[in-house]
Amino acid sequence: MPYRAVIFDLGGVVVGSPLEAIAAYERRHAIPAGFINRVVVATGHAGAWSRLERGELTLEEFYPAFERECEAAGRRVAARALMELVAAATVPRPAMLEAIRRIRARGLLAAALTNNWITEDAGTGVLRPHFDVFIESAAIGLRKPDPRIFQRACEALRVAPAEAVFLDDIGANLKAARALGMTTIKVADPAAALAELEGVLGFALG
Template sequence: MMIEAVIWDFGGVLTTSPFEAFARFERERGFPTDIIRRTNAANHLENAWAKFERAEIDIDGFDKLFAAESLALGAEVRGRDVLPLLAGDLRPEMVEALKRINAKFKTGCITNNLPANAIGSAAGRGLYIAEVMALFDHVIESAKIGLRKPDPRIYEMMVEALKVDPKRCVYLDDLGINLKPARAMGMTTIKVTSAAQAIAELEAATALKLT
């Protein structure tokens, strides 16, 4: 079946993954390995991370709740200390792939993000990210709509906005749990582990040369 649209996650797909920053932070502070990722994964639909990405709590609330949840798993990590670790670097090869795909197909971005100003960033970086986001035909941000992946409704909102059949869509994400609802709808899914791997699978799915 011919592809009509490519839908992207943002962090960990168009940017580098924060997982390396998590691991470095844990080593430097002497925290248990993967304490941040384990805290994020525990009760993943209603934990501090989920509530913050739906803008149900503010930074202070996130800081306290994340600290309590991580302490229950073995070590108290303040939520405020985790936030700066999220600012990954844009992957230029993925941005180039997006530009080439955008010239041929509809494009969308579904991102689980945080309320505005939750992560400090340099003005220049923020401007460049805004330019990348402007490439998409439609963007859905969890913090703006109070809904986050993997809730199936957020994927339904995207295909409705793009006016496409999910069976004619490709969806990219770096988290397997976020790929499952898209796959259940009939989308071709790509789990991003590296830029090179993702681009190779995108080329196979779209029959486009992306590098």
């Protein structure tokens, strides 16, 4: 079955990685590497981070809630400073934007599928014109790796999962997409990921 769409995560794929910003915050404040991610995972569906990304908390509500969770886990985290660092890291990657342009020029559809939160500024919404479909977790109340958010993306694109390629930097999200039948590419090195995508699609992206 030929591919009809490419679905991109934003943070760590189309824009700079929030994971790198979080790691930088941990180094700067002598917090053990991976501590913040462990708090996010341990608090799960009901945790402040997950609730933020489903649009159930504003940033102002998130800050004290997440700080309490981190303190309960043994470390103090200044959530506002952390999220400011994350926001500063999300700078668009020109090579990814060029790849998206070429994908659409070839007649394929391009979608953004991002776990995000509601901000007072435009945030990643400034990237909307680059995509045919733009799905934000905070807007629909679902977040990756919930299978329903991938199904929502395919429905919006009017493609079957097997007709889509999905790029993300988080393994759990890729695993969920693969389980639905999507072809997946992990983005650790953006250039390597684009080279892999070129091989999958069969045409140059840069």
